[in-house]
Amino acid sequence: MNNRSVIVGRIIVIRVVSLALMNNAWRCIMQMGTMAMLIMFLATAFAVERLFKLLKESAIVSLLLVLSLGCNRQGEGQYHFPVFSREYEGHFEFIGDPLMLDGANHIYLYEDYICLVEPNIQNGSSFHVFDKHDGHPLSDAIYKGRGPGEIMHVASSGIVDGILYVFDDTSRSVMMYDGERVINEDTEQYLGTDTSDLGPFPVYVLFLKDGDWVVIRNASPLVKPESNHVRIERLGLTPGQYSEYPLEDRELTWRLCRNPQVTLSPDGSRFALSSLHGCILEVYSVENGLELLSTNYLLDPDLWMEDGEIVYGQRSMNGISSLASTDDYIIASMSDGKTPDDIVVEKGLLRSPYICFMDWNGKGILRVHTDYDIVRLTYDLSEKVVYAVIKDKEGVLHLGRMDMSRFK
Numbered sequence: 001m002n003n004r005s006v007i008v009g010r011i012i013v014i015r016v017v018s019l020a021l022m023n024n025a026w027r028c029i030m031q032m033g034t035m036a037m038l039i040m041f042l043a044t045a046f047a048v049e050r051l052f053k054l055l056k057e058s059a060i061v062s063l064l065l066v067l068s069l070g071c072n073r074q075g076e077g078q079y080h081f082p083v084f085s086r087e088y089e090g091h092f093e094f095i096g097d098p099l100m101l102d103g104a105n106h107i108y109l110y111e112d113y114i115c116l117v118e119p120n121i122q123n124g125s126s127f128h129v130f131d132k133h134d135g136h137p138l139s140d141a142i143y144k145g146r147g148p149g150e151i152m153h154v155a156s157s158g159i160v161d162g163i164l165y166v167f168d169d170t171s172r173s174v175m176m177y178d179g180e181r182v183i184n185e186d187t188e189q190y191l192g193t194d195t196s197d198l199g200p201f202p203v204y205v206l207f208l209k210d211g212d213w214v215v216i217r218n219a220s221p222l223v224k225p226e227s228n229h230v231r232i233e234r235l236g237l238t239p240g241q242y243s244e245y246p247l248e249d250r251e252l253t254w255r256l257c258r259n260p261q262v263t264l265s266p267d268g269s270r271f272a273l274s275s276l277h278g279c280i281l282e283v284y285s286v287e288n289g290l291e292l293l294s295t296n297y298l299l300d301p302d303l304w305m306e307d308g309e310i311v312y313g314q315r316s317m318n319g320i321s322s323l324a325s326t327d328d329y330i331i332a333s334m335s336d337g338k339t340p341d342d343i344v345v346e347k348g349l350l351r352s353p354y355i356c357f358m359d360w361n362g363k364g365i366l367r368v369h370t371d372y373d374i375v376r377l378t379y380d381l382s383e384k385v386v387y388a389v390i391k392d393k394e395g396v397l398h399l400g401r402m403d404m405s406r407f408k
Helices: 003-021 025-031 034-046 048-057 059-069 179-183 250-256 341-347
Strands: 086-089 106-110 113-117 125-131 137-143 154-160 163-168 173-178 190-194 202-207 213-217 220-226 229-231 261-264 270-274 280-285 291-297 303-306 309-312 320-325 329-334 354-359 364-369 373-380 385-391 397-403
Touching: 106 154, 106 373, 106 385, 113 154, 125 154, 125 179, 137 173, 137 179, 154 202, 163 179, 163 202, 173 179, 202 261, 250 303, 261 329, 270 320, 280 329, 329 373, 354 373
Parallel strands: 086 364, 261 320, 320 373
Antiparallel strands: 106 113, 113 125, 125 137, 154 163, 163 173, 173 190, 202 213, 213 220, 261 270, 270 280, 280 291, 303 309, 320 329, 329 354, 354 364, 373 385, 385 397
16 A cells, blocks of 8 residues: 555545534535545545554544544535536427517416416506416406405416415415316406415415415415415524524625526425525425425525625625426526626626536536526426516516437
8 A cells, every 4th residue: 555545545534534523524524525435435445554543643633633624504615506417419490479478477387378477567468377388468467456366576476176276475365266167267266365364474385286385474484284274394494504604694685585486396296496586406305294205505695784785705706597307307507607697797607507407415417508598487287388477688587498318
């Protein structure tokens, strides 16, 4: 065994021991990367007879490494943007005419229809239905107002068993409509309003397949197990425990968590939740109540509050702008995870041009670089097609689709 192997083995063992003292060894070994792990095992195999001696000799050094290299909650090594082993170039196909909307709050599929949620300033409607094959507009529904069946602002919606549920975060209530009548622009769409107490500051209601609701409010998820009451159950801090780490400013936390991106797996067993800036991806199980399965810190949130406004630092960049899913994958529209926002603006680059497939642990699978900014996306598993609201360089929105079956 040569001296270099011994030195490498010594350094790695010291590193591991120091991390073990912090009761955090395994997570930090994973952060060291595959190559570092391989070197560790090879070096240890050659130097096994000296292992205990190294441990004894390095006790003091280990203590220093705990202070300087320990993988604590403040370390920059906490953040890991996904690495994608397969990279492709893809091109969107326009479907239908340009959208006469200023943005897109949500998009999802229901049977052969694209459902798009966004206020239309011209006619006051908030829910728009399109044929997913040709993009032909079929219906505008759910109008702004305070009368029966009217709504002030759609924060989230979903169709379950033919009923369209719409959460109005202004009135903090959930309104119900006949889904088929909405799509066909029939009258008598409105079915009623559920005014259950959702707790303070609800920002999103996820409608599950079994009729339960998950209420996300003030960065904390709650379970609504029955249709007529809410069981408040604070389960950690979300997105990404922002209330505690890495951001301690409560106002900043609230501002960042007001518009979460959420996707429910088709089998209804779990959902993913993400944030745009300081990108964090969390996965929850809803099979037996609400259980946090994983938290992935993707991008360091380089921002702060100043005079009541968010100030973005030089390292600030977009994270996840939209989420969709299958039972096997999380599908996200994302930035490249490298280029800060100010450079994107200066050079006229696309903010979120990537379609990214990750497993439900947040591990990168494949990434497709597209030719448009992706505002919101959804996924048709049967066709293996991404449907999206995309923005061209003039700022005009379009419905687009991309066949993903050719990307292996």
